[in-house]
Amino acid sequence: MMTSRPRWLPHPGWLLLIPAVALLGGILGVPLWQSFWRSIGSGDWTLEHYSALFTDGVTLKVLARTGQAAAVVTIVTLLLGYPYAYLMTRVGPLWRSVLVVMVLMPFWTSALARNFGWLILLYDNGLVQRFIALFGFDDVVLYGTAQGVTLAMSQVLLPFMVLPLFSALGGIDRRLLLAARSLGSPPLVAFWKVYFPLSRGGVVAGCILTFTLACGFYVTPALIGSPRESLIAQLLGQRTTQLLDFAGAGALGTLVLVVTLVLVWWANRMGGSMATIGAVAGQTGTRR
Amino acid sequence: MTIGISRSSSTGPAGEPTGKGAQIRLESITKDFGLAHPAVDNVTLTIEPGEFMTFLGPSGSGKTTTLNLIAGFESLTSGTIRLDSQDVSTLPAHKRNLGMVFQNYALFPHMTVAGNIAYPLRERRVPKPEIERRVAEVLELVQLQGRDKHYPSQLSGGQQQRVALARAIVFNPRALLLDEPLGALDRNLRAALQLEIRRIHREVGTTLVFVTHDQEEAMNLSDRIALFHDGRIEQVGSPENLYAEPETLFTARFLGDSTVFALGDQPVTGPVTWEDERWAVDSGTVAQRARSGGPTALVVRPESVGIVRDRAQVPSGANSVRARVRDIEYMGAYRTLLLAVGQEGITGRARIPAADKNYALGDEVVAWWHPDAQRIVAA
Amino acid sequence: MTTLVEPSIEVPAPAKPSLLARWRNRRSADPTPVWLTVVGTFVALYLVLPTLIVIPMSFSEATTFVFPPRGHSLWLYRNFFTNDRWLDSLRNSFIVAACAASIATIVGTSAALGLHQLRGRRSARFMQSALMFPILVPSIVIATAVYISFLRWHLVGTLAGYVLAHAALATPFVLATVTSALGTFDPTYLRASASLGASPWRSFLTVTLPLISRGVATGAVLAFVTSFDEVVIALFIRSPRFQTLPVQMYNSVVVEIDPTIAASSSLIVVTVSLIFLVALLVNSRRTSRPGSANNRRSVVRRTR
Numbered sequence: 016m017m018t019s020r021p022r023w024l025p026h027p028g029w030l031l032l033i034p035a036v037a038l039l040g041g042i043l044g045v046p047l048w049q050s051f052w053r054s055i056g057s058g059d060w061t062l063e064h065y066s067a068l069f070t071d072g073v074t075l076k077v078l079a080r081t082g083q084a085a086a087v088v089t090i091v092t093l094l095l096g097y098p099y100a101y102l103m104t105r106v107g108p109l110w111r112s113v114l115v116v117m118v119l120m121p122f123w124t125s126a127l128a129r130n131f132g133w134l135i136l137l138y139d140n141g142l143v144q145r146f147i148a149l150f151g152f153d154d155v156v157l158y159g160t161a162q163g164v165t166l167a168m169s170q171v172l173l174p175f176m177v178l179p180l181f182s183a184l185g186g187i188d189r190r191l192l193l194a195a196r197s198l199g200s201p202p203l204v205a206f207w208k209v210y211f212p213l214s215r216g217g218v219v220a221g222c223i224l225t226f227t228l229a230c231g232f233y234v235t236p237a238l239i240g241s242p243r244e245s246l247i248a249q250l251l252g253q254r255t256t257q258l259l260d261f262a263g264a265g266a267l268g269t270l271v272l273v274v275t276l277v278l279v280w281w282a283n284r285m286g287g288s289m290a291t292i293g294a295v296a297g298q299t300g301t302r303r
Numbered sequence: 304m305t306i307g308i309s310r311s312s313s314t315g316p317a318g319e320p321t322g323k324g325a326q327i328r329l330e331s332i333t334k335d336f337g338l339a340h341p342a343v344d345n346v347t348l349t350i351e352p353g354e355f356m357t358f359l360g361p362s363g364s365g366k367t368t369t370l371n372l373i374a375g376f377e378s379l380t381s382g383t384i385r386l387d388s389q390d391v392s393t394l395p396a397h398k399r400n401l402g403m404v405f406q407n408y409a410l411f412p413h414m415t416v417a418g419n420i421a422y423p424l425r426e427r428r429v430p431k432p433e434i435e436r437r438v439a440e441v442l443e444l445v446q447l448q449g450r451d452k453h454y455p456s457q458l459s460g461g462q463q464q465r466v467a468l469a470r471a472i473v474f475n476p477r478a479l480l481l482d483e484p485l486g487a488l489d490r491n492l493r494a495a496l497q498l499e500i501r502r503i504h505r506e507v508g509t510t511l512v513f514v515t516h517d518q519e520e521a522m523n524l525s526d527r528i529a530l531f532h533d534g535r536i537e538q539v540g541s542p543e544n545l546y547a548e549p550e551t552l553f554t555a556r557f558l559g560d561s562t563v564f565a566l567g568d569q570p571v572t573g574p575v576t577w578e579d580e581r582w583a584v585d586s587g588t589v590a591q592r593a594r595s596g597g598p599t600a601l602v603v604r605p606e607s608v609g610i611v612r613d614r615a616q617v618p619s620g621a622n623s624v625r626a627r628v629r630d631i632e633y634m635g636a637y638r639t640l641l642l643a644v645g646q647e648g649i650t651g652r653a654r655i656p657a658a659d660k661n662y663a664l665g666d667e668v669v670a671w672w673h674p675d676a677q678r679i680v681a682a
Numbered sequence: 683m684t685t686l687v688e689p690s691i692e693v694p695a696p697a698k699p700s701l702l703a704r705w706r707n708r709r710s711a712d713p714t715p716v717w718l719t720v721v722g723t724f725v726a727l728y729l730v731l732p733t734l735i736v737i738p739m740s741f742s743e744a745t746t747f748v749f750p751p752r753g754h755s756l757w758l759y760r761n762f763f764t765n766d767r768w769l770d771s772l773r774n775s776f777i778v779a780a781c782a783a784s785i786a787t788i789v790g791t792s793a794a795l796g797l798h799q800l801r802g803r804r805s806a807r808f809m810q811s812a813l814m815f816p817i818l819v820p821s822i823v824i825a826t827a828v829y830i831s832f833l834r835w836h837l838v839g840t841l842a843g844y845v846l847a848h849a850a851l852a853t854p855f856v857l858a859t860v861t862s863a864l865g866t867f868d869p870t871y872l873r874a875s876a877s878l879g880a881s882p883w884r885s886f887l888t889v890t891l892p893l894i895s896r897g898v899a900t901g902a903v904l905a906f907v908t909s910f911d912e913v914v915i916a917l918f919i920r921s922p923r924f925q926t927l928p929v930q931m932y933n934s935v936v937v938e939i940d941p942t943i944a945a946s947s948s949l950i951v952v953t954v955s956l957i958f959l960v961a962l963l964v965n966s967r968r969t970s971r972p973g974s975a976n977n978r979r980s981v982v983r984r985t986r
Contacts, residue, residue, distance in 0.1 A: 028806075031796025034789040035813055035853055042850035043816050043824060046831035053830075095725045102722035105714045117726045124733045124954060125911045127931040128947035132732035134935065135739055135747050142735070170728055193376050194409035196396040197480075198423035198470065205397075208422075212413045231820025233914050238935055248822040255826040256918065264830070268823045279818050 047272075054265030064266035074250065074267065081247040084161060084168070085229035089176075089222050091169040096176035096221065097214075103177075104184045118174045130238045133167040134158070137239060164240040171235065172228055176221040183217020223282035227275050247271060324510030325386045325477035326352050327373060332382030334368050341380070342368040344534035350478075350512060355504055358514045359521040359557070360531030366514050367482060369531070373512065374480055375399045386477055397426075402471030402509075406483040408463045410455035416442075416466050417451035423474040441469040444503060461492045468503065478510035485520065497523055518558050522546070530554055550590045552600045552682045561602040562644065562651035562670075564624075568598055571679050575601065578645045582622040585674040592681040600682040605639060607676035608653035610662070611669050623671035626651055628662050642670060736947040745941055758945035768942060771930035775910055778841065778926060782848035783906035789849070790856025790905070791898050795890075797857075798864045810861075817854045821914040824851070829918035839921020847919065848909035855908060856901030863897025907954065 054064050068074045103114045121129060136143045137157040143166070147155050157163035187210060195205035233248040240246070245253070251271065254264040327350040334343040343365045350356045358366035371377045373384060375396030384392050391399055402423075410419050417438050424434045442448050445465040455463055464484055471479055481500070485493045501524060504511050515521055521528050522542040530537040530545065530553075538545060538554045549555035552563065564577045571589050575582050582601070593599045609621075617623045626642035629650075640662060642651035653670055655662070662668065740758055742751030762768045793813060800806035816824065828847055829838065837843030867890070875885040913928035920929045927946065934940035 026800060028796040028799030031792045031799070032809060032813075035793035035857070036809075038785070038789050038846070038850050039813060039816060039853060042846045043819075043828070046827040047819075047824070049831050050827035095721075095728065098718055098721045099725040102714070102718050105718070114722070114726065117729050120730050120733055125928065125931075125947070125950045126913055127928050127943075128736055128950050129733055131931070131935065131943055131947050132735045135735055136732055138747055140748070167732070170732060173725070173729060188407065188409065190405055190407060190409045191411060193374075193396070194403065194405055194411075195422070196376075197374055197399075197401060197403035199397050199400070199426035199474065200422075201395070201397050204426070209411055209413075213411075228820075231822055233822045233825075234932070238932070248820070251822050251826055252918070255829060261830050264826050268826055271820060272823050275820055275823075276818065 050261075050265040051269050052265075053262045054269050056262070064262045065270070067263060068266055068270065077245060077247050077250045080161075080244065081230055084165060084246060085226045087165050088168045088172060088229045089226045091165065092173050092176040092225050093218065093222060095169070096173055096180055097218070099173075100177050100180035100184050100217075103181050104187075104189075118177050121171050121174055126234055129171065130167065130235055133163075133170070133235070133239055137163045137166070158239065159241040161240065161244055164236050164246075167235050167239050168229055168232055172225045175224045175228055179221040179224065180214070180217045183214050183220070187213045220282050223278050227278040227282070231271065231275065324352050324479075324508065326350065327478055327510060327512070328383075328385040329369070329373070330383040330385070332369070332372060332384060333380045334365075334372055334377055335380040341534050343372065345382070346534075346536055348529055348536060348539065350510060352510055353508050355501075355511045355513065355524060355526040357521040357525035357528045358512065358531055359516070359518060359528050360537075361516060361557070364531035365534040366516075366529075366531040368534075370480055370482055370512060370514050373478075374401055374403050400474075400477050402474070402476035402479045404464075404467045404471045404479070404481040404484045406486050408455070408467045410463055410466055410470070412455055414454075415451065416447065416453050416455070416458070419455065419466060420451075420470045420473050423470065427474060437473055441473045444472075444506065445469045445499075460488050461496060464488065464496060465499070468500070472503070472507055472509070476509065478512065479504075479507075481511065481513045483514055483516070485515070485517075493520070500524065522558070530557060532557075547678075548590070549602070549678060549680050550592045552602070552680050555600075555602040555678065555680050559604060560652050561604050562608065562642075562653075563649070564601040564644075565682060566599045566601055566679070571599055575679075577601065577624070578647065580622075580624050580645075582677075583620070583674045584679065585677075588675060588677055589679045590681060593679045595681075598682040599679050601677055601679050603672050603677050605652035605654040607672045608651070609671050610640060610653050610655060611671065614669055617669060617671045618673075621671045621673050622677065623669050624651075626668055626670045628664055628666045628668060630664065631662065633657070640668075642668070644670065733951055736944055736951060739941075740944040740948040742941065742944065746939075747941065747944075758942050759949075761942045762945040762949070765942065768927075768930060768946065771925055771927045772946075774841075774844075774924060775927040778844045778848060779906045779910040781841075781845040782852055782909040783902055785845065785849040786852035786856050786905040786909075787898060787902040790853045790901055791860050791894075793853070794857050794860035794864060797861065798867075810857075813857055814854050816851060817858075825915040825918045828915060832919055838919045839924050841924065843919050844916065844924070844926065847915050848912055849905075851912065851915070852905035852908045855904045856898070859901035859904065860894060860897045863894040863900075867893055903957070 052058070055061060056063070099114070099118075103111055106114065135141060138144075139156070139158055141158070143157060144155060155162070157166065191209050191213070192202075192205050195209045196202065200208060231248055232246065233252065236244075236246045237249055237252075242249075247267070248271075251264055251267050254260045254267060329346055329348045329350075331345050331347050332343060333341050333345050335341040346365070346369060358369060360366045368377060372379060375391070375394060379392050382392070383390055386399070386401075411422065414422065420438045420441060421434050424437060429437070438451065439448075442451060445468055447462060447465055447469070450458065450462065450466075455466065458466065467484070484500075485496055488496065497520060500513075513521075513524060525542055527539060527541055528545055529539045532553050537557075538550050540548075545554060546558050549558070555561050556563070566575050566577060569575055571584060571593055572586075573584065575584055609618075611617060614623060624644055626644045627648075628640055629643045630641040632639040632641065635657065637657050638655050638659065640653045640655060642653060643649070644651035651670060739747075739751050741754045741756070743753035743755045743757065744751065797806050797810050797813075800809075832838045832843050832847075837846070871889050871893070872882075872885050875889045876882070880888065911928060912926075913932060916926050916929050917932060920926075925933075927950075931943050931946055934943040934946075
């Protein structure tokens with residue numbers, strides 16, 4: 016039933032790709048390219064905008080701060096996400112769906128509603144501050160501080176840690192733990208020597224994913240953090256809309272993009288890509 | 304072949320010599336998961352040192368749960384488990400010193416073959432040169448020399464099973480527990496590995512508990528079989544004993560084919576009647592449990608049934624019944640006649656020589672057997 | 683104590699275990715530790731609380747963001763539904779999301795079908811990655827680049843600018859859901875339909891399209907929500923004349939300190955949660971439908 020076509024004619028399937036290529040290429044590709052083009056002097060082939068990033072005294076500091084914040088967020092999400100993902104593998108199907116729904120809650124709600132919620136929680140004399148005061152720490156300021164931003168960002172990024180972890184942990188045969196115990200390992204040793212090494216792929220993927228996304232956060236630091244402690248995304252925004260330093264912004268954007276892509280590529284190689292998350296999210300019938 | 308794993312010098316945790324493996328005693332053990340009835344219901348059984356004991360039964364009969372109770376993966380609801388004389392009922396799994404082979408092998412995917420086998424030795428702080436020596440020995444025992452650097456995923460199913468076996472015996476466990484170890488393998492490989500397991504059992508000489516739902520496997524391998532049914536042990540005995548002298552209808556049906564005539568509650572001391580037939584009973588063929596009252600059934604194995612065209616040809620003293628040929632199965636070495644027996648037309652089986660082509664579908668025949676070839680069991 | 687021993691039982695049956703003992707026995711030797719449940723509950727609260735807290739806030743009488751809310755009134759909702767700035771931005775968001783989702787659905791579905799026909803070719807795999815690329819790029823990088831280019835193209839602060847940017851952003855999501863719906867689409871269906879006399883076009887309409895419709899619908903919803911909720915690009919290409927709801931909400935915190943955001947937030951939370959719960963229920967009920975298992979996977983949307 017295939018109608019034969021001349022060799023020189025492209026496969027008709029390519030025609031169906033034209034609208035997508037035009038839309039994505041025109042609206043996203045061209046601006047990204049122009050931004051890169053400006054960053055190298057619009058044809059003058061200069062690297063001065065890049066070298067400026069390292070010499071202006073601000074960018075490096077902000078980069079370091081962003082890296083540090085992202086690392087803290089990554090550790091916090093790992094510490095919270097691992098037990099949670101582990102629990103997900105241990106409960107029945109009903110409770111598992113409940114836990115999945117809770118993980119996806121940060122996706123479900125609008126970014127601004129969520130950030131607003133955090134703003135209320137972190138406000139001076141807000142719920143979190145009063146909760147912490149119960150333990151004797153009554154002078155912790157969270158609104159407008161790095162700690163507050165970390166707390167909020169960790170919550171938003173927790174799903175990106177939990178979902179790859181859950182898919183990694185779900186694939187581990189628990190009978191291996193029984194085997195280890197029959198061979199003489201106490202439960203905790205069995206966990207450490209058998210279970211944890213097998214979950215390492217999920218841990219690495221989740222960490223890289225979380226770190227990457229944390230590096231590009233814009234709204235949360237802008238709403239909850241202090242302007243004096245801006246992160247790289249805010250710096251990029253400032254440079255664009257306030258300083259109108261388009262070439263400098265292009266260089267910084269290119270740098271962020273390259274770092275992100277390298278990290279994502281690495282996560283992919285470690286076996287936990289965005290697709291893994293999608294698969295888990297899809298399993299539950301949830302689309303976000 | 305002498306294997307280097309020296310048993311004479313090793314001692315179990317209780318301080319006794321392991322010798323040919325431990326005796327395992329189950330004393331009225333019960334495991335209740337809180338379901339309709341207990342998974343293991345008041346089971347009492349003694350497995351002798353060095354014995355090859357098979358737990359046979361359909362799925363859900365409690366055989367695997369019993370094995371898990373012995374291994375320490377489940378906690379007892381009541382009863383006692385002893386290894387030799389030591390009460391291990393509350394001892395955690397990792398202190399019981401029992402080697403276990405799992406149905407899905409449960410090899411650690413992130414460790415090599417050598418790493419897997421060395422695992423129990425490392426857990427026992429065995430010195431490194433000793434570990435290497437024992438891993439090499441046990442690899443030879445399971446005929447996997449030269450595979451030590453491979454990862455489990457690089458091995459075939461049969462090879463993985465051998466690694467699992469090697470890992471379970473390398474630390475001189477007090478007994479070896481095998482949970483349907485051949486379930487995932489194809490037919491030919493199973494036969495080969497059955498031989499292998501028997502050989503290893505002979506060479507290592509340890510107590511071995513083998514769980515399976517495959518009656519043929521159980522018959523081939525075991526010294527004794529414990530047949531499980533609804534959480535209880537239906538009958539324990541040698542394969543011959545279970546096949547030739549079933550106590551209950553369940554045992555008779557689970558091991559081998561037979562024709563079953565339900566006798567109801569009639570006394571089984573004298574002749575019995577079924578439909579309008581009247582059959583002699585040899586007192587030696589009445590099972591103990593059938594004697595104690597309740598409904599009974601008469602069972603006959605197909606190889607004991609003879610087929611003739613009419614009653615006149617039935618040997619004197621034999622029991623007989625009218626039947627109609629419903630189907631003929633050619634089995635290579637013989638043919639099986641599937642019969643519709645009596646007025647009710649219950650299914651009967653008779654084995655005839657492969658060369659005998661005298662019967663056709665729908666033929667009216669008479670099936671006969673000697674009274675000492677039948678068995679009267681509790682139904 | 684009297685014990686009933688039935689005559690037929692040789693060994694006396696063990697006494698029925700107490701409820702506590704039975705509960706203890708149900709646990710195998712591989713139980714879920716209590717501390718794990720405690721930590722899990724804590725994390726679950728951490729995940730859910732910040733979202734739910736906006737609901738009580740929306741009934742507050744106060745004009746600040748302080749929790750707990752004081753009194754209860756509906757004045758924030760009244761504010762939301764009578765203030766032109768809020769209503770305009772809500773309307774704008776709906777228009778932009780509807781247009782962007784329509785475009786993204788058509789463009790993304792078409793691309794997925796094209797890639798499906800070209801599957802197996804190296805060039806098609808490359809195209810697939812290239813079209814999924816925007817998902818990986820941080821929003822801020824896209825937003826700044828788009829902003830600068832849109833300035834030159836006079837698209838900043840225009841409906842067209844919003845629609846085009848959001849459509850481009852949402853297309854990869856549609857592509858992903860439709861591709862996975864096509865992933866396990868059995869080509870023998872098409873042969874079967876051809877053998878029964880249907881033309882390729884009829885086959886597409888009567889066989890392919892119905893089977894991938896759930897993937898397309900999922901993609902469309904995802905695209906709509908992506909646009910409706912998009913804030914980073916929207917912040918850059920806004921103008922005083924044209925802005926979307928997320929931008930208005932952002933302003934109400936940063937610029938105006940307008941507590942109406944509480945009402946708007948809880949409206950969004952409740953509406954979106956309801957939509958997804960309904961989708962979840964509908965999905966779980968239809969899982970047995972042929973061709974449904976394949977489109978049950980999708981990509982998680984981007985976060986900011």
